[in-house]
Amino acid sequence: xxxxxxxxxxxxxxxxxxxxxxxxxxxxxxxxxxxxxxxxxxxxxxxxxxxxxxxxxxxxxxxxxxxxxxxxxxxxxxxxxxxxxxxxxxxxxxxxxxxxxxxxxxxxxxxxxxxxxxxxxxxxxxxxxx
Amino acid sequence: xxxxxxxxxxxxxxxxxxxxxxxxxxxxxxxxxxxxxxxxxxxxxxxxxxxxxxxxxxxxxxxxxxxxxxxxxxxxxxxxxxxxxxxxxxxxxxxxxxxxxxxxxxxxxxxxxxxxxxxxxx
Numbered sequence: 619x620x621x622x623x624x625x626x627x628x629x630x631x632x633x634x635x636x637x638x639x640x641x642x643x644x645x646x647x648x649x650x651x652x653x654x655x656x657x658x659x660x661x662x663x664x665x666x667x668x669x670x671x672x673x674x675x676x677x678x679x680x681x682x683x684x685x686x687x688x689x690x691x692x693x694x695x696x697x698x699x700x701x702x703x704x705x706x707x708x709x710x711x712x713x714x715x716x717x718x719x720x721x722x723x724x725x726x727x728x729x730x731x732x733x734x735x736x737x738x739x740x741x742x743x744x745x746x747x748x
Numbered sequence: 749x750x751x752x753x754x755x756x757x758x759x760x761x762x763x764x765x766x767x768x769x770x771x772x773x774x775x776x777x778x779x780x781x782x783x784x785x786x787x788x789x790x791x792x793x794x795x796x797x798x799x800x801x802x803x804x805x806x807x808x809x810x811x812x813x814x815x816x817x818x819x820x821x822x823x824x825x826x827x828x829x830x831x832x833x834x835x836x837x838x839x840x841x842x843x844x845x846x847x848x849x850x851x852x853x854x855x856x857x858x859x860x861x862x863x864x865x866x867x868x869x870x
Contacts, residue, residue: 627839644834650772651827651853653780657820658857664807665864668800675798679788687784694776701773708766728773735774743782748794748802 643700649693652686702728761829761851768826771819779819807868817865821858828854 631637663670677683705728706721713719787797796802806812832850835842 631837641837644830644837647827647830647834650768650776650823651831653776653784654820654823654827654857657783657816658824658860660803661807661816661820661861661864664800664803665867671800671803675788675800678784679795684785684788687780687788690784691777691780694772694780697769698773698777701769732774736778739775739778740782743793743797748796 639700642696643704646693646697646700649690650697653690653694698732699729702732761825764822764825765829766826768822768824769830771822772826775819776823804868807865808870810870813865813868817861820861821854824854824857825851 631641660671660674663674678687702725706724709724711718712724782793783798785791786793787795789795807816828850832842832847835846840846
């Protein structure tokens, strides 16, 4: 019997730069998950008292943690940018004066909002300084 | 047609995915920068910025409590949903076991954070 040809599907996404972007975008979920776990451990240790929480703070100050968070930061930026890039496709169609709002306008508005939100959060953190 | 067709639970998970995705797109980068880089290194913000008494007071405050609960749990539900729907793309069968692991992990995060915040009190 002839052996049928099966097109290999391993690393299929390498065939097209569009798919590579898609995979990067989806992979940012790993960073979001990792950061949620880091914060979950922090809140859990906080409930256990000072000694436990100080251990978590100490771990955050280690170099592996700093490098890890820089990687998370890069992934979060990719997530934020790609989130607003695909928003014109994921949200309902938007019309102003009977004209459909162009995708680029929606993306730009989203990115401006994200930068404003980040700056506002930093300003709030700054005001809460001891 | 049946008068009351069975309703899908998919919109709930899609909604949690969207809410967490939007929240992490708006605040994720700055949160990671503050808690993971600036405060540990003492850059711009003092190194004792997240000290135990300060974070305890933050978690005992209603606004701080809700912030922690919604940020952490929605990040987890967003990631769980996205990872589950990407499994097929990396050649993993997205069956009931994978579904249980993904959404179960988000549920564990939600319960641990919620339980800890309740234990911290007001």
